[in-house]
Amino acid sequence: MSTEPDRELERVPWAEWDRPRDRWLMAEHNCNTWPRSLLLEVCARIVFPTVLMVSVYLLFAGHHDAGGGFSGGLVAGLAFVLRYVAGGSAELAATVRIRPPVVIGSGLSIAVLTALVPALVGQPVLSSAIWKLSLPVLGELKFTTNLFLDIGVYLLIVGVVIDLLRTVGAGTELGGPGLDDETLEREEVERT
Amino acid sequence: MLTAIAAHFVLAAFLPLIARRWGRAAFVVGALAPAATLVFALSRASGALAERHPVETFAWAPNIGLEFTTRFDELALLMIVLVSGIGALVLCYYACYAKPGDRAVSRDSSLLVLFAGSMLGLVLADDVISLYIFWELTTVCSFLLVGGEGLTRKLRKSATQALLVTSLGGLAMLLGLLLLATAAGTTRISEIIANPPGGGVVTAAVLLILLGAFTKSAQVPFHPWLPGAMVAPTPVSAYLHAAAMVKAGVYLVARFAPGFSDLPAWWLPIVVLGLWTMVLGGFRALRQHDLKTLLAYGTISQLGFLMVLVGAGTWIAALADVTLVLAHGLFKSALFLTVGIIDKRTGTRDIRELSGLGARWPALTVFATLAVLSMAGFPPLLGFVGKEAAIEGLLHGEPKDLLLLAGVVLGSVFTVAYSLRFLVGAFGARPTVAPTEAPPSGTVMTTIVGIPAVAGLVLAFVPGLVEPLLAGYADAYSANPPDYHLGLWHGFKLPLLLSIAIIIAGYLLHRTALAPRLAGWVPGPLxxxxxxxxxxxxxxxxxxxxxxxxxAGSLPIYLGVILVTMVAVPGAGLLSGIETPVDLRAWDSLLQVPLAALVLVAAGTVVLARRRLTAVLLTGVVGYGIGALFIVDGGADLALAQFLVESLTLVVFVFVIRRFPPRFVDGRPYFPRARWVKAGLAAVAGTFVAVLAVLFSGSRQGMPEASRFYAENAESATGATNVVNAIIVDFRAFDTIGEIAVLAIAATGAASLILARARQRPSGGYVPEDAGSERTEVKQ
Amino acid sequence: MTVLVALPVLLPLLAAALSLIVMRSPRMQRLIGATVLTAIAVIAGALLAEADKHGPVVLQLGGYAAPFGITLVADRLAALLLLTSALVTLAVLIFSIGQRITDYGRQTASTAFHPMYLMLCTGVSLAYLTGDLFNLFVAFEIMLASSYVLITRRTTAERVRASMTYVIVSLTSSLLFITMIALVYAATGTVNLAALPEKIGELDPGVQTSLGLLMVVVFGIKAALVPLHFWLPDSYPTAPAPITAVFAGLLTKVGVYALIRTQTLVFIHDESWTVLLVVALLTMIVGVLGAIAQNDLNRMLSFLLVSHIGYMLFGLALFTVIGLAGVILYVVHHITVQAALFLTSGLITRHTGTVSLHAMSGVAKAYPLVAVLFALPALSLAGIPPFSGFVAKIALLQAGAAVGTPAAYAVTAAAVLTSLLTLFAVTKIWVGAFWGKVGEPHPDPDPTDEVTVGTGSTSKGMLVATGGLVAVSVLIAVFAGPLADMSERAAADLLDGGAYRTAVLGEAGGD
Missing domain, CATH: 1.20.5 (Single alpha-helices involved in coiled-coils or other helix-helix interfaces)
Structure with missing residues (x-):
């Protein structure tokens, strides 16, 4: 029986909700720091915005060419994966400040609202409408409401990927957040 | 009558509250229900004796046959006299018997009234399902009354045994009743008896119904629960196990007998088991020292007797049967209540310890003697009247009845003997034992004992009071009833001589105390x-x-069984008629061959991989290969999504795998044979699915109409020229919403697992060392 | 009006999304959850009334006619099961909220419980309402995925390992399900339930039979039929009491519902199906024997759950109106009663600190309210009159006796025997746990573990929720008449199939 105070019942500050408390996996390799490569990190930062633009393009182009919400979201997610592989969870935290469950929740809400809103105007649930807008410079713009569903899908997948990175990635790091040197030293002693 | 039943249940619901306020007086309040019912029933007695008996119906759920129907006929009225009359007496008695401030009062009072209501419903029921409903309710009430709070092992075991044995019978009875009702086309008992169906199913049904009756009335070999149930408080035993519940079996047989008495499957088990029970019960009663168990075995014996009589199937036998039902209810309840007084006042029920009570309690002794003489069939009591009728009935019946008569005579001898044993044991003076010190038996309790005892005496002299009732029941057996009337004196004929002989033999048996000396000789009862x-x-x-x-607790076994079932069952179905598709092409485009080969090889190699990273990467190869197949087939969107997802999952896998040991298992696996079995099973299942895919796709000709619709209407309905996208976000958008919900769940679930606090200590609550449960562990 | 059909699915989904967004505030999450589940119950009641009066309520999503778009159908059976499930999920939510407040206080670090629970409700509602086979798969996926999360949340390493059985077997069943859908589509070209019977009728008899059997196997894994049931007793007891209650009450019944729907709508049977009768018999007997062999309260209840699934399969296999009416009654009764029993088991475990029957005693004397809350559903499960279990059982037995074939008689006798053995098991629990001298509650080595917490205290919320469910089961018995009438109408609709097909295919548009 441990004598440490029961951490479960304390009020946990909001900023630390996602911080893993204990180690999640057994460790074979003792790796205290994230292996950083300057080249990879710089390239990742340069490429990052471009990849995001490609993902947005895929989102909008899905109606007429290959693409769509899924592909767009996955490409955006892979961009974040690249940043994470380059710099670890610190890098990831610098990229994303919003909590992933909020992103996931927003994406899902948008998708469900796309289904419900038509019912408010008397159409069957999940109907779609095609709007044609004429804009002064760009000309005629055809716009379908099921694009919102795609946007919801996009947001959700981005949120899912970042969530996985945060938990599966950061939670499996040794020397990452949530682990202190004392625990590491204790394990060193136990192993020898 | 339905209101009377309902009134019992309503009162039972309120009794716990009344008991909390007024203690023992709750019993008296409870007695109001059966007492009022008795008065009501007697006032309507003319209806019961009439040609057309009053019927009431309450529809609960008619289209599944749940209708409460009551029919107020002679048998019902007779049983009401016992159930409600003795019930009221017992409840009043219990008010004096219970200790003041006893916490069990609220439970016992409400359960007893509930029981009284259920018995009332049972005897009035005219359709098979209501009969079963009330039957089971009495079983449950009995369980709770006998068990009390279950503080000792004996209480628990006895209550459980009573419950299980009577439930076995009850459920068998339900099945039999339903089969009978289906065969007869109606659930109304009166109609079934009027036109009894025949056939093999009916024979089975009849046997099942008899099983119910035998368990309830404690016939051999189901009888041990009754002596066991004597651990209940004495008033409970007086009511349940003397007057009411055990009579239910006899009532059931008596109710159905007019329709089925000719059926050998009906009367043969009844008379055989009844005789055996009568003799066995009487014999065992002679060996008891505890007054209560003596009475219990006596009850068993008497019930056997009643069964024999109703199985005989003649008018006089039936008349005798109902007379004895009435007599037994009266004398047995009186005797049980007497034992209760003895137990409460002296603290013991063992006849070896009691002595001289007869002198101390003269009034009680007189009443008890009346009851005992009625039990022994001694004139001028109701028991004697009934026995005379019984002997008369058996003498002038069919040839088989003479055999029954012989058995009955033997049983009656035992009855006389144990009756004397009871009387002498309870009230006699024992030379070797000091006279028992005891306060006077309470006036109220003694009076209550006296009522049924004296009734037995009075009715013997004026049988005309009850004879129309009893004869009315017996009329169901034959159109021309013989000219026989109940009475104390029929002339100096064979029945009288036999009765005298029985009494003398019984007395001698008691005096010589033969039976207790035959220890260990009878193996049967134990x-x-x-x-x-x-x-x-x-x-x-x-x-x-x-x-x-x-x-087995082993996941591979479970999966194996599932796969085997999946292959075997539809595979067997396939054999019932299939034509092989004629136009089977090996491939559509040559590029598919190397890709398919790559996928298969990679999938096979995954199983052989030793290092974790290799296995993950090979799985990735399988995914990419399938993506490439999509491209060859022309599905660009699918391929794009497949590649992207595969990349993402590979990345996630690698994050996790890098922290594991590099190899799967160190050293050689333990059971190489098991691995081959698993691999073989998986291969068979996979091949089977592939075969099915080929066969099924061959069954359809042409493009499905849905695909045609999508291709034609994609642009106009959704504004998209990419049909795949149109399907995903418009035509079948609901599926998309569902699937992204699954993704959200997966991410949230992963987060919740990882962020959970690691447990160091084992948990699972307290498990005692000697818990004999089978341990299962998930073996991987 | 038809938008009501989509609301029981879309509302909890939206609520789950909102719960994810407001993960900071447990109070908001509780509020959202309770409001939405109450709303679903009300909507389900309205749908039932409408479906009973005017026939199936149909919504063609997106306005596309069947079989091109996805259809949501609320007929009597679906609406009735939806209503029952809504009541049970609401009760279990209140129980969970009560339990968490008792254990951790009002301001707790919120976890993913509410979003996942609402997703589970989404999946269950969608499963009942959908008229499309692939959509049914999606519903199963939502339901199963959220159940994976709920069963592995916040428990020890050993329990996570045990729940892996559940996860992997369910993943396998999902894999087989999607394979089956692919095969169905390959053979017939449609996945719309109303359009399938015609297409299937054109196939070879071998293909038809094997498709039908494949569907039985796939849904049988979910419904825990023998020999596909092994995962259930190993995994259900490892979850906290309210989670087990909702799993036992809902998830297996979705499998049973899918079986009923596919075998009456998609595959037409004229007479009783011996294969299913045999499976029903085996399930009844193996399940109840398993229950008798246990000394752990939750494992015993899990085996009883398996056994009583056999009753539902028995009624289905008869393919008569009374048989199907009995099945519907039994499903409604069993959802309520089994959930109530697991909740009561949770109450008992909290008071005594153990799940082993050997270690408990005297609960009736110490906590009489819990004893009553246990006794009523237990007697109902054992089929004792006049409770709901008896009502449903009588209908089934009468149906079995009416069919008259030797197989039907055998299974009817087995049903009666199972009833007796269930009574035996229930008595074992009663005598072991409730009777006897009052035992000492065992101190729990890990007070923050949600499964066995011997704190000795139960909050009002927990008692109210359990009492509510028990009251619903009593009401089922009291209103057996109208309920039986409605079940008979629903059963007639099922066997006939015409009303459903006309409602879905015969309509031109959505509203």
Whole structure:
């Protein structure tokens, strides 16, 4: 029986909700720091915005060419994966400040609202409408409401990927957040 | 009458509150229900005796046959006299018997009234399902009344045995009744009896119904529960196990007998088991020292007697039967209540310890003697009247009845003997024992004992009071009833001589105390109790062995069974007619061959991989290969999504795998044979699915109409020229919403697992060392 | 009006999304959850009334006619099961909220419980309402995925390992399900339930039979039929009491519902199906024997759950109106009663600190309210009159006796025997746990573990929720008449199939 105070019942500050408390996996390799490569990190930062633009393009182009919400979201997610592989969870935290469950929740809400809103105007649930807008410079713009569903899908997948990175990635790091040197030293002693 | 039943239940619901306020007086309040019912029933007695009996119906759920129907006829009225009359008496008695401030008062009072209501419903029921409903309710009430709070092991075991044995009978009875009702086309008992159906199913149904009757009325070999149930408080025993519940079996047989008395499957088990029970019960009663168990075995014997009479199937026998039902209810309840007084005042029920009570309590002794003489069939009591009628009935019946008569005579001898044993044992003076010190028996309690005892005396002299009732029941057996009337004196004929002979023989048997000396000679009776125990233990052992064998606790076995079932069952269905598709092409485009080969090889190699990273990467190869197949087939969107997802999952896998040991298992695997079995099973299942895919796609000709619709209407309905996208976000958008919900769940679930606090200490609550449950662990 | 059909699915989904967004505030999450589940119950009641009066309520999503778009159908059976499930999920939510407040206080670090629970409700509602086979798969996926999360949340390493059995077997069943859908589509070209019977009728008899059997196998894994049931007793007891209650009450019944729907709508049977009768018999007997062999309260209840699934299959296999009416009654009764029993088991475990029957005693004397809350559903499960279990059982037995074939008689006799053995098991629990001298509650080595917490205290919320469910089961018995009438109408609709097909295919548009 441990004598440490029961951490479960304390009020946990909001900023630390996602911080893993204990180690999640057994460790074979003792790796205290994230292996950083300057080249990879710089390239990742340069490429990052471009990849995001490609993902947005895929989102909008899905109606007429290959693409769509899924592909767009996955490409955006892979961009974040690249940043994470380059710099670890610190890098990831610098990229994303919003909590992933909020992103996931927003994406899902948008998708469900796309289904419900038509019912408010008397159409069957999940109907779609095609709007044609004429804009002064760009000309005629055809716009379908099921694009919102795609946007919801996009947001959700981005949120899912970042969530996985945060938990599966950061939670499996040794020397990452949530682990202190004392625990590491204790394990060193136990192993020898 | 339905309101009377309902009134019992309503009152039972309020009694706990009344008991909390007024203590023991709750019993008296409870007695109001059966007393009022008795008065009401007697005032309507003319209806019961009429040609057309009053019927009431309450529809609960008619289209599944749940209708409460009551029919107020002679048999019902007779049973109401017993059930409600004795019930009211017992409840008043209990008010004096219970200790003031006893917490069990609220439970017992409400349960007793509930029981009284259920018995009332049982005897009035005219359709098979209501009969079963009330039957089971009496079983449950009995369980709770006998068990009390279950503080000792004996209480628990006895209550459980009573419950299980009577439930076995009850459920068998339900099945039999339903089969009978289906065969007869109606659920109304009166109609079934009027036109009894025939056939093999009906024979089975009849046997099942008899099983119910035998368990309830404690016939051999189901009888041990009754002596066991004597651990209940005495008033409970007086009501349940003397007057009411055990009579239910006899009532059931009596109710159905007019329709089925000719059926050998009906009367043969009844008379055989009835005779055996009568003799056995009487013999066992002679060996008892505890007054209560003596009475219990006596009850068993009497019930056997009643069964024999109703199985005989003639008018006079039926008349005798109902007379004896009435007599037995009266004298047995009086005797049980007497034992209650003895127990409460002296603290013991053992006849070896009691002495000289007769002198101390003269009034009680007189009443008890009346009851005992009625039990022994001594004139001028109702028991004698009934016995005379019984002998008369058996003498002038069919030839088989003479055999029955012989058995009945033997049983009656035992009855006389144990009656004397009771009387002498309870009230006699024992030379070797000091006279028992006891305060006077309470006036109220003694009076209550006196009522049924004296009734037995009075009715013997004026049988005309009850004869129309009893004869009215017997009329169901034959159109021309013989000219016989109940009475004390029929002339100096054979029945009288036999009665005298029985009494003398019984007296001699008691005097010589022969029976107790035959210790160990009769193996039979003990075996019934051992038989019950063996069945219960055997059941639990069977359950444990079957479950232990089946619930292997091993995930590979479970998956294996699922795969085998998936292959075997539809595979068998396939054999019932299939034509092989004629135009089978090996491939559509040559590029598919190397890709398919790559996928298969990679999938096969995954199983052989030793290092974790290799296995993950090979799985990735399988995914990419399938993506490439999509491209070759022309599905660009699918391929794009497949590649992207594969990349993402590979990345996630690698994050996790890098922290594991590099190899799967160190050293050689333990069971190489098991691996081959698993691989073979998986291969068979996969091949089977592939075969099915080929066969099924060959069954359809042409493009499905849905695909045609999508291709034609994609642009106009959704504004998209990419049909795949149109399907995903418009035509079948609901699926998309569902699937992204699954993604959200997966991410949230992963987060919740990882962020959970790691447990260092084992948990699972307290498990005692000797818990014999089978341990299952998930073996990987 | 038809938008009501989509609301029981879309509302909890939206609520789950909102719960994810407001993960900071447990109070908001509780509020959202309770409001939405109450709303679903009300909507389900309205749908039932409408479906009973005017026939199936149909919504063609997106306005596309069947079989091109996805259809949501609320007929009597679906609406009735939806209503029952809504009541049970609401009760279990209140129980969970009560339990968490008792254990951790009002301001707790919120976890993913509410979003996942609402997703589970989404999946269950969608499963009942959908008229499309692939959509049914999606519903199963939502339901199963959220159940994976709920069963592995916040428990020890050993329990996570045990729940892996559940996860992997369910993943396998999902894999087989999607394979089956692919095969169905390959053979017939449609996945719309109303359009399938015609297309299937054109196939070879071998293909038809094997498709039908494949469907039985796939849904049988979910419904825990023998020999596909092994995962259930190993995994259900490892979850906290309210989670087990909702799993036992809902998830297996969705499998049973899918079986009923596919075998009456998609595959037409004229007479009783011997294969299913045999499976029903085996399930009844193996399940109840398993229950008798146990000494752990939750494992015993899990085996009883398996056994009583056999009753429902028995009624289905008869393919008569009374048989199907009995099945519907039994499903409604069993959802309520089994959930109530697991909740009561949770109450008992909290008071005594153990799940082993050997270690408990005297609960009736110490906590009489819990004893009553246990006794009523237990007697109902054992089929004792006049409770709901008896009502449903009588209908089934009468149906079995009416069919008259030797197989039907055998299974009817087995049903009666199972009833007796269930009574035996229930008595074992009663005598072991409730009777006897009052035992000492065992101190729990890990007070923050949600499964066995011997704190000795139960909050009002927990008692109210359990009492509510028990009251519903009593009401089922009291209103057996109208309920039986409605079940008979629903059963007639099922066997006939015409009303459903006309409602879905015969309509031109959505509203």
């Amino acid at each position: 075996h019934a109790q051992r038989g019950y125990q063996a069945s219960v233990d055997g059941l639990v052992a069977l359950a444990q062995s079957v479950t232990g064998r089946l619930q």
